[in-house]
Amino acid sequence: MKLWGGRFRKGENKLMEEFNKSFGFDCVLYKKDIEGSLAHVYMQVQVGLLTEEEGKQITEGLQGILADIESGKLALSGDYEDIHSFVEINLIERIGDVGKKLHTARSRNDQVALDMRLYAREKANDMVGHIASLKETIKEVADNNSVIMPGYTHLQRAQVVTFKHHLMAYYNMFDRDEKRIKNALEILDESPLGCGALAGTTHNIDRNITAQKLGFKKPMDNFMDGVSDRDYLLELMSDFSIIMMHLSRLSEELVLWSSQEFKFIEMDDLFTTGSSIMPQKKNPDGAELIRGKTGRVYGNLFALFTVMKGIPLAYNKDMQEDKEGFFDSVKTLEMCIQIMEGMIGTLKVREDNMKKAVKGGFLNATEVADYLVNKNVPFRDAHSIVGQIVIYCEDHNKAIEELELDELLKFSQVFERDIYDFIDYNNIIEKGIKKNLK
Numbered sequence: 273m274k275l276w277g278g279r280f281r282k283g284e285n286k287l288m289e290e291f292n293k294s295f296g297f298d299c300v301l302y303k304k305d306i307e308g309s310l311a312h313v314y315m316q317v318q319v320g321l322l323t324e325e326e327g328k329q330i331t332e333g334l335q336g337i338l339a340d341i342e343s344g345k346l347a348l349s350g351d352y353e354d355i356h357s358f359v360e361i362n363l364i365e366r367i368g369d370v371g372k373k374l375h376t377a378r379s380r381n382d383q384v385a386l387d388m389r390l391y392a393r394e395k396a397n398d399m400v401g402h403i404a405s406l407k408e409t410i411k412e413v414a415d416n417n418s419v420i421m422p423g424y425t426h427l428q429r430a431q432v433v434t435f436k437h438h439l440m441a442y443y444n445m446f447d448r449d450e451k452r453i454k455n456a457l458e459i460l461d462e463s464p465l466g467c468g469a470l471a472g473t474t475h476n477i478d479r480n481i482t483a484q485k486l487g488f489k490k491p492m493d494n495f496m497d498g499v500s501d502r503d504y505l506l507e508l509m510s511d512f513s514i515i516m517m518h519l520s521r522l523s524e525e526l527v528l529w530s531s532q533e534f535k536f537i538e539m540d541d542l543f544t545t546g547s548s549i550m551p552q553k554k555n556p557d558g559a560e561l562i563r564g565k566t567g568r569v570y571g572n573l574f575a576l577f578t579v580m581k582g583i584p585l586a587y588n589k590d591m592q593e594d595k596e597g598f599f600d601s602v603k604t605l606e607m608c609i610q611i612m613e614g615m616i617g618t619l620k621v622r623e624d625n626m627k628k629a630v631k632g633g634f635l636n637a638t639e640v641a642d643y644l645v646n647k648n649v650p651f652r653d654a655h656s657i658v659g660q661i662v663i664y665c666e667d668h669n670k671a672i673e674e675l676e677l678d679e680l681l682k683f684s685q686v687f688e689r690d691i692y693d694f695i696d697y698n699n700i701i702e703k704g705i706k707k708n709l710k
């Protein structure tokens with residue numbers, strides 16, 4: 273069942289036919305394909321390419337196909353080349369010869385360009401919703417857990433932070449991600465319908481009508497660009513890759529924090545799995561899988577970059593390869609964002625262990641140096657003095673705040689009683705993170 277048998281003397285090689293088909297994966301575009309066709313028919317009637325009656329028959333035929341697919345009456349299966357053939361052939365079967373007029377002033381090239389753009393637009397909007405919801409959950413958990421924890425550099429305890437501040441770093445990353453997708457949505461907001469195969473059409477069509485009907489800002493300016501632009505997919509997949517990178521970093525933290533070595537959090541049973549041999553195990557598989565799936569989302573991006581880099585204008589069949597990777601990335605990302613939201617929303621914070629780790633890590637050493645600087649000691653000297661104090665503390669198995677004033681005075685004469693308040697962890701947070709972030 274083909275749309276183009278006319279100029280061929282023989283049928284296609286069987287393997288070639290299978291090789292060429294995209295119906296197995298582009299069937300997910302059925303709704304967008306029909307939406308696009310409905311807008312096209314509407315325009316055909318407006319400009320006089322179809323009579324009102326013809327337009328009505330085709331419109332009803334298309335709406336019937338859509339309803340039957342959605343209700344399960346019409347299965348997305350059979351020996352069709354692609355979703356466009358499926359819809360058109362079914363239409364002609366239903367309403368007869370008038371259905372053959374649907375494709376007047378259109379090519380599958382502008383048709384598929386439109387379908388993918390409509391699909392990408394919908395999925396990108398869904399993604400904005402998923403990210404917004406993840407952000408909300410992060411904010412809620414952060415607000416409920418303003419407890420002190422060690423902040424790290426080089427994965428070595430560095431300075432005191434709060435769990436709230438640490439989580440809110442991710443909130444900010446996802447906030448930028450949301451903006452990036454919205455920005456991509458703005459750029460892709462042009463309609464390729466009416467670009468034809470590559471050179472428009474001699475028919476008196478009105479691309480503004482279809483662009484407006486399909487909710488686009490305007491028709492694309494250039495026909496050849498219109499049918500062969502896949503930038504918006506690359507842009508969205510780049511955005512998706514950045515989101516996966518953020519999710520993967522957060523996943524890595526969840527894996528570390530839930531380990532017996534850190535014990536900063538407990539992950540809920542809902543998002544962990546067990547071992548078939550070791551009865552005690554509770555593994556953070558959700559986080560690990562997100563970390564792992566990041567690779568496949570990057571891979572899909574680079575596959576399409578590579579597909580696109582050498583193809584001349586305008587449409588080439590290579591471009592059919594844009595679909596599976598994009599669909600896979602959308603599905604993967606949707607799942608990963610939702611799993612991450614579930615993991616964050618249900619984790620338990622072990623405040624006691626976080627506090628213990630803060631105490632044991634000399635996380636107020638920088639503030640001891642700041643104290644000395646306030647008493648007019650040059651910073652480099654202060655740094656060196658505190659270094660000596662840390663060695664002393666290590667030798668005596670004490671935290672800096674546990675030293676007597678007499679002990680501190682051995683390192684510098686400027687220490688006074690107020691040092692203890694100055695290097696109290698909660699006061700450090702008040703003076704640093706809290707004050708400077710208002």
Ligand code: ARG
Pocket residue numbers: 294298354380381384587589591592593
């Ligand atoms: N299945 C094709 C694709 O995904 C549809 C466009 C076909 N156009 C063509 N000139 N053969 O790209």
